[in-house]
Amino acid sequence: MRVPLVGVGWDALSLVEQAADERPLIERRAVARDGFYELQARTVIERVPQTAGIAQQWAVSPYRGCAHACRGCGARAGHRRLGLDAGRDFDTRIVVKANAVARLRAELARWDGQELAVGLSGDCYQPAEETYRLMPGVIGALAEAAVPFTVYTKSALVVRDAELLARAGARVAVSIAFVDERIRRAVEPGAPGAQARLELVSALVEAGVECRVLMAPVLPLLSDATDQLTATVRRIAATGAGAVEPVVLRLPPGTRSWYLEWLAQAHPQLVERYEELYDRSGLPSADYEGRITGQIAQLCQMYGMRCGASAVERREPRAAQLALV
Known part of the structure; x- marks a missing residue:
């Protein structure tokens, strides 16, 4: 019988256990169910990497x-800490923090x-959410604690929770970096098309949700x-x-190798420039x-939109700060 994970203290795994079982760490420590890895996380608020390019410093x-x-x-490098690869495994072997x-x-x-920020290590409204429905509880918890938050997504499933998000005073940032479908099919093969995401923004605005567009990643x-x-x-x-918040493509470890491997096949003449x-x-x-961000700022001014991350009104905390370890 498989024993479910009781925490995600990957570094604490004993050398004895590693030697006894050569399977990826996630397969030894999580429950596989219906194509997902379910685990019990020790913490869910994580520091946002400095390379992310967004305003928030912490994420869920x-x-x-x-x-x-x-x-x-x-976010691809996170899969390496689970014993998986940052390429195909990241796309197909989804980890669910069941608790x-x-x-x-x-x-x-x-x-x-x-x-x-909500949804940085994996879109919080990707297909897994249809099965696990974790987001209504996440939104409720954040609203009850009066913590401001921004949901990052590309998925129309977010409309399901539009009323909850509006009541919570949440922001939603829909990622639309370009409107060229040929590029989207090449670099975002599993994501909705640009037109679907543009319609999603309109639907959220109509539902009373504060919505901005994360114009990310702009691809050099x-x-x-x-x-x-x-055009975008x-x-x-x-x-x-x-508002529009532009972010130029980041290539941190894990992401860099996967992206450049594709670039070498699709556009080999660009690899040296990258x-x-x-x-x-x-x-x-x-x-x-x-x-690039200066050009986008000028375009936003031309079309009557704000550009860049805007300040969030800090709400009164309910209690002392959590000490994360």
Whole structure:
């Protein structure tokens, strides 16, 4: 009989256990059910990597891994700590934090009120959510604790919870980096098309949810031409979105190897330029990033939208800050 995981203290795994069983760590420590890995997480509030490019410093993710299979997803390295690879395994072997709601409530009881991002290590409304329905509980816990939060997603399933999100005063950031379907099929093969996401933004705005567009990731030399950026911002503006937050592609460890492997096959002439453009941590050059975000800011002004991350009103914390270990 398989023993379910009682925590995610990967570093605490004994050398004896490792030697006795050569299966990936997640297969030894989680319950496999209906194509998912179910585990009991010790903590669910995690620090956001500095390379992520978003405003929040802390995040909650009910799922790790993502069926959208976006080649540039910056969360891929997390699968390596589970004994899985950051490529195909990340796309197909989804980890479910089955106790996410209970753990979140416990941690929020000692949280200091900082805004949280929801859904960074895997889209929180990917197909796994249809099975596990963790998000209504996550939204409820955050609302009860009066903690501001932003949900990051590409999925229309978020509309199911539009009323809950509106009542909670949540923000939703829908990722639309480009509107060229040829690029989307190549780099986001499991995600909804751009038109579906544009319609999603309109639906959320109509439902009274504060909605912004995360224009991410802008792909160097693939989706960063002036006409491409203009077309994307123009179509976003037509949805009624309040703001655009641009983020140029990040290539942290794990993501870098997977993305460049694809790039070498699809666009081999660009590999050398990417190697020059990105530093060892996976960040693009400051000059390039400043130029692209500056162009998008000008386009947003032209089409009457705010650009960049906006400040969140800090709410009164319910209790002292949680000490995360």
